[in-house]
Amino acid sequence: MADGARPVTLQSIAKELGLHVSTVSRILNGPAATGARAASTATADRVRRLAAELGYRPDPHATGLRTRRSNLIGVLVPRMSDLVLAMIHEGIEEAATAKGLSTIVVNTLDRPETRRARTDMLIARRTDGLIFGDARVEDDFLAEVAARGTPFVLVNRHSADHPSVTCDDWLGGRLAADHLLGLGHRDVAIIAGEPHASTGVDRVGGFLERCAEAGVPVPGDRIAHGGFDTAAGRAAADRLLAADPAPTAIFAVNDFAAIGALGAARDRGLRVGEDLAVMGYNDTPLAAELPLPLTSVLSSTHEMGRRALAMLVRILAGERPPSERLRPVLTARASTGC
Amino acid sequence: MADGARPVTLQSIAKELGLHVSTVSRILNGPAATGARAASTATADRVRRLAAELGYRPDPHATGLRTRRSNLIGVLVPRMSDLVLAMIHEGIEEAATAKGLSTIVVNTLDRPETRRARTDMLIARRTDGLIFGDARVEDDFLAEVAARGTPFVLVNRHSADHPSVTCDDWLGGRLAADHLLGLGHRDVAIIAGEPHASTGVDRVGGFLERCAEAGVPVPGDRIAHGGFDTAAGRAAADRLLAADPAPTAIFAVNDFAAIGALGAARDRGLRVGEDLAVMGYNDTPLAAELPLPLTSVLSSTHEMGRRALAMLVRILAGERPPSERLRPVLTARASTGC
């Protein structure tokens, strides 16, 4: 506390105590090993005490300049207003804080130019590493970033063999299919999300695989692509439900899209959970609390974020950790008649 | 592009061109005024060309060390998984990018210790200024931060006379009351959110004021406090609807709380829009797309974020801009029978 004018630096502490700045530096920050050799315990105590009293905080600019490490991690997400990404970021931040790192988050809006510009900016800021939450199925840009030598991991979506932490979306898709098939549905439709996101692609893939195993065909016109948000979900459901006969169940690869589907169903006078089964994905906090609780598949977003950061830290330390897939869990609720 | 080993610095450019580093610095960055006096246009061109070719990016650590500016803004929010804050942040980020600034966002979870720790960290990182999205009605901490000399603005919630950009929540509350009164409701209830947030307090205040003007009393047991999320909204609505007689309309100060109320109403067999009117606040993208579209009051979150950043920039420039209140707009939908 109690500064006001002059910032407190190693210099000021050193002078105050009649020591050399390097001595103070080693005491305050050096690894215990060096610290021990650097000064007597008595001196070290005096230094630490004064530093605490003065509220000394090393200048990250100076440190960064010298060490070439900023302790900053860049996080790129399509947009933070997507709840899933916001929760992942909370996990990232939690883990980062524990490691003394901070994050700079940027919204790329899933737009290549924005993404490139923001990535450039993050690298120009000398972030130590990046976490991409907006990987695309075919993603040359990532290879480019890798070639430039910037360490990064992917989260939520995977791409090629770049290190990533994701939910096992393929399995999640299978679980979803399993659930609907178990309820007796034989004519199911999918709101598939954007084709460039592995999340959607895998969920659909797993779903279709399971359906195929059960001998239930899902023709192409039962699959509607589009965005991950409510409006897109509503539009997609409108298309699907316009068919005659209409499907008896809809699997949306995202809770918000599922909510849109609920709206579309209602507009058609369908009773969801009876005439039509609807399920989502991610098990957002909202899903359980909706007027009509939504069956959904939980992907542990928070945990994904934490692990992504942990993985990045390992990479920064020179390791080459393998990608991770988290286990999804299905929770059945009223929207599928449970 | 095309580096690989040695980072490109002013030095490397200067040496390559047989110039002095200071000359290169002035050309590349100095204000046009100095730039002109710094070198001939021919030299300036050569420098700029080479810099571009080599992909020179000034080292922010070095710059920051020298200039004592990091071009980083710290943003503190209760949590980014609150859609309202996420959207505000998008606005902040947009405006920040345009000014060459970046943001470090942290979640304070509305917890004082977390908040203090994260603020310390942001200051230790030498952020140029802070934006608080988690101001409290009685907030000594802000005074403390101000006393330490850290420039900041508040966004979304105001407190004391600290500079802030908020929605005119009082007016918003009045609009809400106006709407319900206009529909003939004379027994209304409020899901009021947390008492430490000015958003909730003001919305309730304006609402009550308008009701009083209309001669419609709203007794204390018609006001339920709690969180801003769906679960809290459901719990609050459960309490309110348990009364006999039950209110005919509920004003929730937040869309998510309103969604919870929708659930509670449904569980009681009430037809929202007919037996019971429910309205929210913020006009989240979700509100219009819900199975039962929600009447809500729009607070331009994006704009709020942009303005908050603009205001902070002015403060950093030494000005003392006045606080701003943005105009809310009510949109009537099916949940109030429209």
Added chain:
DNA sequence: ACGTTTGGCCCAATCGTTTGGGCTATGATG
């Protein structure tokens, strides 16, 4: 023809830390 301006640069200090080497007593060792 001889100041004086000024265009075009270069010098060097500085910001705060980190870190590979000293340097000097003191105590232990042979």
Added chain:
DNA sequence: CATCATAGCCCAAACGATTGGGCCAAACGT
């Protein structure tokens, strides 16, 4: 008693950019 290790410090050179002053020559004014 000479030698050596060691504890406990100090020195100084970075890191990369910024910035108030020079300094020199060419152009200009009278």
